[in-house]
Amino acid sequence: MHGHSTFEPKNGVVKWLEARLPILSFMHGSFVAYPTPKNLNYWWTFGAILSFMLIAQIVTGVVLTMHYTPESTLAFSSVEKIMRDVNWGWMLRYAHSNGASMFFFAVYIHIFRGIYYGSYKAPREVLWILGVIIFLLMMATGFMGYVLPWGQMSFWGATVITNLFSAIPFVGDEITVWLWGGYSVDNPTLNRFFALHYLLPFIIVAVVGLHVWALHVCGQNNPDGVEIKDIEKDTVPFTPHATMKDSLGIVFFLLLYCWFIFYVPNYLGDADNYIPANPMKTPPHIVPEWYFLPFYAILRSIPDKLAGVIAMFAAIAVLAFLPWLDTSKVRSAKYRPIYKIFFWVFVVCAVGLGYLGAMPPEGGFVLASRILAVAYFAFFLIVLPLLGLFEKTKPVPASIADAVLAKHGSASSVAAGAASAPQTKG
């Protein structure tokens, strides 16, 4: 997309740099002149919100690291020291722990946005798969980060999740011991989780770089799901239009985030994690962080351990195949009346699974998780492939400009005055 740059250096130093490393024109092309569909709604600000959250997590995390001790007898008390004795330590720690939740909240909205508007369809398959990889890396980072305070839920959550690997036939137990660095979750486990928790965010940064690169090659999808045809008529420059809209989105998101940090900082955490880890005492209910609950519910809905683990990982992996599972030619749910209903049913199922993941695995809750787990997979494996073949879609506008004009009720003047030599994409 930097091909669209109108960057012309005037300053001598800039010219000098430009001839050696054209980074400024690259930045200009990617974040200033970059053509943005003019019909984007506020759901599209979550990309910027996620970038903000990634940076916020890294900044707070790096400072927390300066005060944290990754050693099993000291980890818990070092976190308490941060909360009580480090200047602004409570704010950093609450910002980081709630930041993880906000990060996942934003990424779920971002993913649902992609599913609703068909953002995964050609030519954005690689963009989408990179997103799934980021999601997986986030899950690994979030899980390992939750272990670091070394509270009861840290310890037992780590025990339950690492034990999942023991379900692998033949080598499962060996793999689990290798992961633990011993015969149970202990100091070596904490040490390696800490190292990886510090490493993975930078890998996420790298994959986000690829994600943005792929985005800037294909261009953004948009609520009408039609490609940019005419840069003049269909798009606006990224700066100031998208920059300002994204900033507003980020500030609104910050209001939510700060509500959690300053007023309900412990709402999303488990009270048990304020009890130091005790390998001799298992909490009555081991519950992961809320953002893992839908997958945890799928895991528990299957009585067989190995099958449960496979189902849980499949629930994430299936997302990567979405571009090929959805057979519809039309991208946006705006023009797919039946898909739209299924989408909302799917959202309700996913949220319902989240609720059930927090409930004890007994009686009706198990039955409910099974129904919803089947519904979850049915959406991807049955509904999406078949719907594309049978669904009667609404007529899709010819261009973004048409869609915008139709919205404003003056569709008649659309075709008139076709721009001379439109800059077509593709």
Added chain:
Amino acid sequence: MAFTKKIGIAAAALLGAVAFSNLTLRAEEGGGHETPNPTRQTWSFSGPFGTFDRAQLQRGFKVYKEVCSNCHELHIPIRTLAQPGGPGFTEDQVKTLAATYTVHDGPNLQGEMFDRPGRPADVFPAPFPNPEAAAASLGAAPPDMSLLAKSIKFERGFPAFVFDVLPIPGGMYQEVGPDLIYAILNGYTKEDDPNWNLYFPGHKIAMGKPLAAGQVDYTDGTPTTLEQYSKDVAAFLYWAAEPSLEQRKRIGARVMIFLLVLAGLLYFTKKKIWADVAH
């Protein structure tokens, strides 16, 4: 359109089935354990502008010192009693108080352990050398109280847990711990069994009824009832677990106002920029 309707019905049926199975379970659960949820108390430190009541924290500290500290450790530095946003003791009061404790310290230059008077920087000395010794003496090791008010909980259930997070009257519920402490201290309702508690999960609590009316002298004329003791000590323990609460809420208000103003400015800027673009 008929197809759409069918899908709608199927979706409703699916959700209905899920809701029904949950209700059935609720009913089953109701029969199983009958631990009532504690009632929500009014606390000076709840809500967006809540602050601790200094006098209440000082009374709560007295209850802790005279009753709780006989069995429970409170692993926080004594100096924090004079910290801003806390019980509001003066530096001198804290120095005098610290000197009344005996702290086991060492090894010294001769390699020997020794006893010395406490200093404000020391943590409150533990009543037992370790949890094992406490368990041997009391039957079960009493939990450290420094985070007790944040580490205990009861299930709020649906839909209460949704309202608990919202910025609405009756929402913003962070005082689960103090409410439960208050409830348990008032929950010894069987005269003949000092280890039976209405609010403790399973009703069997290792801690025998610890507090009774008139047990601790209050010098400020506050009634010396069990309810008052429980409330004061629960407030004190919440401060012990969350000593930065006042600072947090104070900064939070400024942050929120800043963000709201910024959001307003950005909104109008964005509106101006997009004014001549149909979108």
